[in-house]
Amino acid sequence: MIKIENISIHGLEETIRGMRNPMNSWDKSDSGICKGGDDGIGCENCAKEVPCEHTYDHSFQLGKADHELMMKLAAGGPVHAKYRRMITVYLDITAPLYWWKEFDTYKVGTVANSCSTMHKIQAKEFTLEDFSCEHLNSASIKVLKNIILELNVNRNGFNNHSINEVGLENHKAYWWQMIQLLPSSYNQKRTVMLNYEVLVGIYRWRKEHKLDEWREFCQWIEQLPYSEIITSA
Numbered sequence: 213m214i215k216i217e218n219i220s221i222h223g224l225e226e227t228i229r230g231m232r233n234p235m236n237s238w239d240k241s242d243s244g245i246c247k248g249g250d251d252g253i254g255c256e257n258c259a260k261e262v263p264c265e266h267t268y269d270h271s272f273q274l275g276k277a278d279h280e281l282m283m284k285l286a287a288g289g290p291v292h293a294k295y296r297r298m299i300t301v302y303l304d305i306t307a308p309l310y311w312w313k314e315f316d317t318y319k320v321g322t323v324a325n326s327c328s329t330m331h332k333i334q335a336k337e338f339t340l341e342d343f344s345c346e347h348l349n350s351a352s353i354k355v356l357k358n359i360i361l362e363l364n365v366n367r368n369g370f371n372n373h374s375i376n377e378v379g380l381e382n383h384k385a386y387w388w389q390m391i392q393l394l395p396s397s398y399n400q401k402r403t404v405m406l407n408y409e410v411l412v413g414i415y416r417w418r419k420e421h422k423l424d425e426w427r428e429f430c431q432w433i434e435q436l437p438y439s440e441i442i443t444s445a
Contacts, residue, residue: 242275
């Protein structure tokens with residue numbers, strides 16, 4: 213299971229300026245606000261859709277000439293497509309710990325703040341919905357339910373007994389049972405910052421991965437604005 217939400221993309225206008233710096237070709241840039249008043253680039257110049265579907269959209273849109281240059285540079289690989297590093301994406305991802313272990317491969321160009329199992333593992337009761345278990349058979353589901361039951365026994369012990377009552381070591385023992393028993397199918401939420409160049413690497417190597425979560429993530433990449441500068445690399 214993977215859930216992606218609260219997506220925010222930044223830096224397209226600044227990216228185009230930087231992309232045109234090497235050849236001092238700023239005058240050839242044709243991006244701007246589509247139909248956004250006197251300075252709008254107009255639907256006929258918009259690279260996004262044909263025909264353009266955002267007649268009344270006042271957000272920044274990529275022009276055809278800038279799009280053509282982006283695609284040309286993308287074909288030259290990461291050395292030439294440095295502009296992709298400047299398109300920043302923020303998003304919230306909820307996914308199992310086994311997926312996050314693989315995501316942590318992409319350390320360069322990413323920042324993530326996660327919900328903490330160390331500090332908040334005892335904050336709510338464990339339920340089956342907290343785990344990615346859609347592929348488990350009935351026997352394995354039964355095992356997982358028993359683990360969840362044991363996790364909640366220790367959660368209740370941790371929450372309902374103070375250190376003064378049971379002593380520091382015994383109180384911490386409840387916490388250790390939860391930390392070390394927690395399955396890797398447990399879903400964790402992280403707020404992530406990355407960029408289009410990071411997504412190029414993810415898409416190239418993960419789009420046909422055996423994990424459903426990676427294939428779904430790559431399908432999400434395909435829905436991003438101007439995703440062709442990622443997927444065509």
